[in-house]
Amino acid sequence: MFNRTAIAPLEYTRKLWMRSWVGLTMLFLYAPLLVLMIFSFNDSRRNIEWKGFTLKYYEKALNNDSLVEAMVNSLTIAFLATIVSLVIGALAAVMLWRFRFPFKGLVEGTMSLPIIVPEICLGVAFLIFFAKIDWPTDLPWPLNLSAITIAHITFCFPFVAMVVRARLASFNMEEEEAAKDLGATDWQAFRDVLLPHIKPGLIAGALLAFTLSLDDFVITFFTSGPDTITFPVKVYSMVRFSVTPEVNAASTILILLTVILTFIALKLQGVKGIAQSH
Amino acid sequence: MSGALQDWKSQKRPFAAIATAPVFWLALFFVAPMAIVWLYSFGQNVGPASIEISGTLDNYKRATEWLYLSIFLKSLAVAALTTLICLIIGFPVAMAITFAAPKWRPWLLLGIMLPFWTNLLIRTYALMALMGTNGYMNKGLGGLWEGASWLRTLVGMQPLEAWTPVQLLYNNFAVVLGLVYVHLPFMVLPLYSALDRLDKSLIEASLDLGAGHFKTFMKVVVPLAAPGIVAGVMITLIPALGAYLTPDLMGGTDSQMIANVIERQFKRANDWPFGAALSFLLIYAMFILIALQSMRANKVKEVR
Numbered sequence: 001m002f003n004r005t006a007i008a009p010l011e012y013t014r015k016l017w018m019r020s021w022v023g024l025t026m027l028f029l030y031a032p033l034l035v036l037m038i039f040s041f042n043d044s045r046r047n048i049e050w051k052g053f054t055l056k057y058y059e060k061a062l063n064n065d066s067l068v069e070a071m072v073n074s075l076t077i078a079f080l081a082t083i084v085s086l087v088i089g090a091l092a093a094v095m096l097w098r099f100r101f102p103f104k105g106l107v108e109g110t111m112s113l114p115i116i117v118p119e120i121c122l123g124v125a126f127l128i129f130f131a132k133i134d135w136p137t138d139l140p141w142p143l144n145l146s147a148i149t150i151a152h153i154t155f156c157f158p159f160v161a162m163v164v165r166a167r168l169a170s171f172n173m174e175e176e177e178a179a180k181d182l183g184a185t186d187w188q189a190f191r192d193v194l195l196p197h198i199k200p201g202l203i204a205g206a207l208l209a210f211t212l213s214l215d216d217f218v219i220t221f222f223t224s225g226p227d228t229i230t231f232p233v234k235v236y237s238m239v240r241f242s243v244t245p246e247v248n249a250a251s252t253i254l255i256l257l258t259v260i261l262t263f264i265a266l267k268l269q270g271v272k273g274i275a276q277s278h
Numbered sequence: 279m280s281g282a283l284q285d286w287k288s289q290k291r292p293f294a295a296i297a298t299a300p301v302f303w304l305a306l307f308f309v310a311p312m313a314i315v316w317l318y319s320f321g322q323n324v325g326p327a328s329i330e331i332s333g334t335l336d337n338y339k340r341a342t343e344w345l346y347l348s349i350f351l352k353s354l355a356v357a358a359l360t361t362l363i364c365l366i367i368g369f370p371v372a373m374a375i376t377f378a379a380p381k382w383r384p385w386l387l388l389g390i391m392l393p394f395w396t397n398l399l400i401r402t403y404a405l406m407a408l409m410g411t412n413g414y415m416n417k418g419l420g421g422l423w424e425g426a427s428w429l430r431t432l433v434g435m436q437p438l439e440a441w442t443p444v445q446l447l448y449n450n451f452a453v454v455l456g457l458v459y460v461h462l463p464f465m466v467l468p469l470y471s472a473l474d475r476l477d478k479s480l481i482e483a484s485l486d487l488g489a490g491h492f493k494t495f496m497k498v499v500v501p502l503a504a505p506g507i508v509a510g511v512m513i514t515l516i517p518a519l520g521a522y523l524t525p526d527l528m529g530g531t532d533s534q535m536i537a538n539v540i541e542r543q544f545k546r547a548n549d550w551p552f553g554a555a556l557s558f559l560l561i562y563a564m565f566i567l568i569a570l571q572s573m574r575a576n577k578v579k580e581v582r
Contacts, residue, residue, distance in 0.1 A: 022374045022386070025367060029393045029462065032404035035414065039407075092300035099293055101286035107301065114308055116564060118520025120537040121315070121557040124544055128318060128554070129311035154307045157300070186292055215397050218522050218537075222544070232399045239403050239527065248407075251400040258396050262388075 033255060040248035057249040067250055070234035077145050077230060078213040081152035085209040086202060088153065089160025093201075094194075096161070097168045114155045115162075123222035126151045130223060137225050144228050151223045152213045159212065160205035167201030207265050211258070319554035329551060337555035346539065346556070353535040354563075356450070356525075357518035360457040364465040364514050365507070367458070372469035372506075373499075376476075387470065394463035402527055405459050409452060409528075411443040419444065448530040456524040461517065465510040472506020473499075504578075512571055516564055536560055 040058070044051035061067055096108055114122065130147050137144065171194065179189040217232040224233055231254065238247050286293040319338070321331040340346070375386045393401060409415050420441040427438035446452060480502065484494040500507070522537035529535075536556065543553025 018370060018374050021370045025371050025462070026389055028459070029390070031414075032408045032459075033393070033396065033401065035408055036400075036404040088300050088303055091296050095293075095297045095300060098284055099286045099289070099297070100283045101293065101297070107304075110304055110309065111300070113312075116516065116568065117312075118517070118537065118557075118560055118564065120520055120522050120540050121312075121561055124540060124553060124557050125311035125315045127544060128314050128550065129307075132314055150307055153303070157303070161300070211395050217399050232397060235399050235403065236523075236527075239399075239406070247403065251397075251403065254397055254400060259392070262392060262395055266388075 036248055037252045037255060040245065040252045042245070044245075057245040058253075061246045061249040061253070064246060066229065067231075067234055067246070070229045070231045071250070071254075073145060073228060074214055074231035076142055077149050077152060078210050080142075080145075080149050081156055081213040082206050082209045084149075084153045085156035085160050086206050089157040089205055089209070090164050090198070090202060092157065092161040093164035093168055093198075097165055111158050111161060114158050119155075119216075119218040122151070122155060123219040126154075126219060127222040137227075144225070148220055148223045148228060148230065151219050152216060155216075155219065156209040156212050159208050160202075163205040163208060164198055164201040167198050171197050203265070203268055207261065210261070214254075315554045316558060318551050319558050321551040321554075323549065323551065337552045338559070340552060341555050341559055349534065349539055350536050350559070350563075353519055353537075356454060356457070356533075356535060357515050357521070360454055360461060360518045361465075361511050361514045363454070363458045364462050365511065368462060368465040368469055368510065372466050372473050375466075375470050376473040387467075390463050390466045390470075394467075398460060398523060401460060402456060402523055405456055406447060406528060409446040409455075411445060411447075413446075415446055416443045447528055448533075450529070450533045452528040452530075453525050453533045453535075456528040457518050457521055460521075460524060461514045464513045464517070468509040468513060469503065469506045472503045472509070476502050505575075508571060508574065512567065516567065519563065520560060 039050075041053050041055065042050055043054035043056070092111060096104070096111075101107075126147070135147050137147075139146070175197075176189050176193050179193045180186075184192065215232070217236060220230050220233055221236070224230060231250075235247055235250065238244065286297075317331050318329060320333050320335070321329045322334055322336065324330045371390070375383055375390070378386055407413060420443070423438065423441040431437045476499070480498055481494055484498045485491070489497065519535075520537050521535060522541060525533055525535040525538055526541075529538075537560075540553050540556045540560070543549045543556065547553075
């Protein structure tokens with residue numbers, strides 16, 4: 001930064017206008033979030049003037065049973081959806097990478113559709129689908145979350161398949177053949193040779209699925225019932241009807257959770273690995 | 279790679295073990311629901327809770343009435359404007375990341391990606407809080423206004439009237455700003471990955487041979503980054519076209535987009551067949567966009 005050498009032609013990043021542009025963009029991206037986080041500690045119901053530090057809205061948010069329930073629901077759904085998407089997504093990736101089979105193009109194309117089809121259309125489709133097959137809605141927790149979880153798995157697993165398949169492309173088939181020549185069974189070769197190789201892809205895919213599931217509002221909005229409120233749906237109704245500092249507090253907790261997850265991912269993969277997974 | 283592909287017939291058992299779950303899930307929980315929506319789009323309401331699939335095209339006829347067509351076109355215009363603004367803001371950012379010192383690059387990338395990992399609803403809500411009549415954006419504008427007023431008195435003109443907070447939310451401007459805010463990372467990441475692959479010596483050559491920075495940018499950088507630009511445009515345009523949350527929360531009565539109209543058919547208006555027809559029209563629009571892009575990609579391949 002305090003480098004005094006002349007700016008080389010390609011060092012665009014050292015030019016003042018370029019720096020201000022990036023700085024302003026970052027300000028645009030982060031200012032709203034930072035203001036929200038700071039004012040979650042503000043001792044005032046209004047969002048504008050600083051009246052002193054307080055944790056009372058965190059206390060309120062944590063004592064708000066429906067908000068906590070929504071958070072627990074969201075995390076449960078994200079956890080279940082991630083595990084199932086990881087298995088199905090990895091299987092789908094291996095299937096497309098390894099085998100030649102009839103209608104492969106069709107299967108491959110259909111699998112990329114949940115990524116492309118607008119969320120609203122997918123949400124509507126699940127609403128009609130679960131109404132049509134009379135999916136029971138009065139099951140005990142956590143079974144009542146099954147409809148939402150199924151919907152989430154459907155749009156998460158193609159992303160997992162995509163990430164894992166990108167990783168599979170760098171796998172050397174000869175390694176597996178060598179394992180088999182040395183007496184490994186199909187299952188052993190899969191578990192001890194292929195699985196360790198795709199592990200980074202699995203981690204990236206799992207994080208992606210978890211975030212996508214935790215983030216989803218539109219599809220959940222159409223599949224959730226009165227007893228199955230998730231965190232985004234709850235925040236939506238709170239924003240819609242009465243904005244309270246409790247939402248700031250609850251949002252700050254979720255933002256911090258996201259940051260923590262990102263840093264775990266960083267520890268596991270390094271910054272570069274994360275960048276490449278997108 | 280293709281030589282290593284195994285035929286499923288020679289490996290029936292492993293193939294079945296691997297393929298059953300994904301294919302089954304896709305058929306049952308994606309193809310089936312979409313097929314039901316498609317069938318419903320040719321149906322009509324015959325009772326309060328019963329729909330008869332009669333093969334009628336009335337829903338599609340109604341969807342092409344001017345009222346709905348204009349909302350469709352407006353959604354397309356809003357999405358296109360959002361994409362354009364994202365491209366204008368995002369390109370220099372992607373350039374800056376590409377040419378940044380290696381130790382800064384991952385952190386700049388992370389800075390772009392972290393908001394992308396943050397909950398969409400929370401980001402929209404945070405922006406709304408900033409844009410309210412008592413929010414900081416209004417305060418900032420008020421400050422500028424007073425500065426302008428002060429400048430006017432300095433040159434001997436009448437000062438401006440006192441600043442009254444403006445309504446920044448609940449209009450089309452707010453929708454576009456909200457969509458740009460949400461979709462900016464989608465644009466920057468593909469642009470960066472295209473620019474990163476670009477051979478930097480070509481830029482140097484262009485500069486050495488006397489072209490200015492602007493000319494080099496237009497004639498060398500942009501054409502070489504074209505695949506990334508197209509990818510970024512598609513990745514931004516498609517979700518922006520189907521956006522529901524931003525127009526719903528930040529828009530006014532006249533800024534509803536197609537997704538809000540679809541939602542209304544399933545909740546308040548309770549006209550499922552019509553909503554189904556509208557959603558399929560939206561899906562067809564996506565297909566057309568993707569087809570246009572792949573046609574373009576094929577053309578580029580032929581030229582080379």
